[in-house]
Amino acid sequence: MVRILAISGTPAVGKTSVAAALKELLKAEVISLTEFVKSRSLVDSWDKQKDTGIVDEDRLREALLKEIGSFKEKSIPWLIIEGLLADVVADACDYAVVLRLHPRVVKARLEQRDYSESKIAENVQSEVLGTCTYHMQEARGNDFYDIDTTGKTISDIAHLITDLVDGRVDRKAVTPGLVDWISDPDFDLIGTFQDNTKKREKKIRS
Numbered sequence: 001m002v003r004i005l006a007i008s009g010t011p012a013v014g015k016t017s018v019a020a021a022l023k024e025l026l027k028a029e030v031i032s033l034t035e036f037v038k039s040r041s042l043v044d045s046w047d048k049q050k051d052t053g054i055v056d057e058d059r060l061r062e063a064l065l066k067e068i069g070s071f072k073e074k075s076i077p078w079l080i081i082e083g084l085l086a087d088v089v090a091d092a093c094d095y096a097v098v099l100r101l102h103p104r105v106v107k108a109r110l111e112q113r114d115y116s117e118s119k120i121a122e123n124v125q126s127e128v129l130g131t132c133t134y135h136m137q138e139a140r141g142n143d144f145y146d147i148d149t150t151g152k153t154i155s156d157i158a159h160l161i162t163d164l165v166d167g168r169v170d171r172k173a174v175t176p177g178l179v180d181w182i183s184d185p186d187f188d189l190i191g192t193f194q195d196n197t198k199k200r201e202k203k204i205r206s
């Protein structure tokens with residue numbers, strides 16, 4: 001029977017990269033939500049301020065549940081669903097992971113992309129606040145792995161996940177709630193939020 005794993009996390013934490021590594025390790029099929037949403041035209045509208053598409057989560061869930069149903073008929077060992085919105089079907093999965101990454105590294109990775117400063121700040125703030133973890137908790141309580149990937153290679157993370165699902169390592173270390181960037185003395189939390197507020201004020205005035 002196919003085992004299903006959902007992988008969520010803030011943009012650029014490494015969901016697609018880790019899913020590709022797991023595809024090899026687990027002989028898995030992968031559904032990438034970025035592509036799935038595009039191919040099914042599930043973007044409803046465009047949020048100009050956030051510079052991002054708005055996805056109808058009910059339609060996404062419905063389409064994904066159908067897709068999961070069709071995968072269940074195939075004889076594959078694993079199906080991985082990876083993307084920012086993977087929590088929308090996480091209750092229908094056997095396992096779920098939220099990849100976490102130090103906000104400083106999230107920021108550096110997003111700066112490599114063609115994102116506006118406010119879009120970068122928005123996503124860094126999401127990581128600071130643990131938004132994806134919060135959504136996963138809504139879907140599954142504490143029945144998922146909240147993994148701090150900072151300083152780990154893609155291969156380390158993929159192997160950690162296979163060890164977790166096979167019960168080879170204690171899941172206590174990845175219990176939701178342990179990753180806490182807010183108390184991290186190495187991070188200028190107030191600066192991150194102020195930066196974004198200042199930029200917004202500037203935008204409004206100009």
Ligand SMILES: Nc1ncnc2c1ncn2[C@@H]1O[C@H](COP(=O)(O)OP(=O)(O)OP(=O)(O)O)[C@@H](O)[C@H]1O
Pocket residue numbers: 009010011012013014015016017018034084109149152153154157
């Ligand atoms: N563990 C890692 N160590 C170093 N670099 C990494 C790691 N994981 C991912 N990266 C790099 O970070 C960038 C973003 O990775 P990736 O595209 O997998 O993230 P994502 O979570 O799928 O992002 P998105 O939400 O935008 O789809 C890529 O350039 C990737 O090579």
Ligand SMILES: [Mg+2]
Pocket residue numbers: 015016017034
């Ligand atoms: Mg991706």
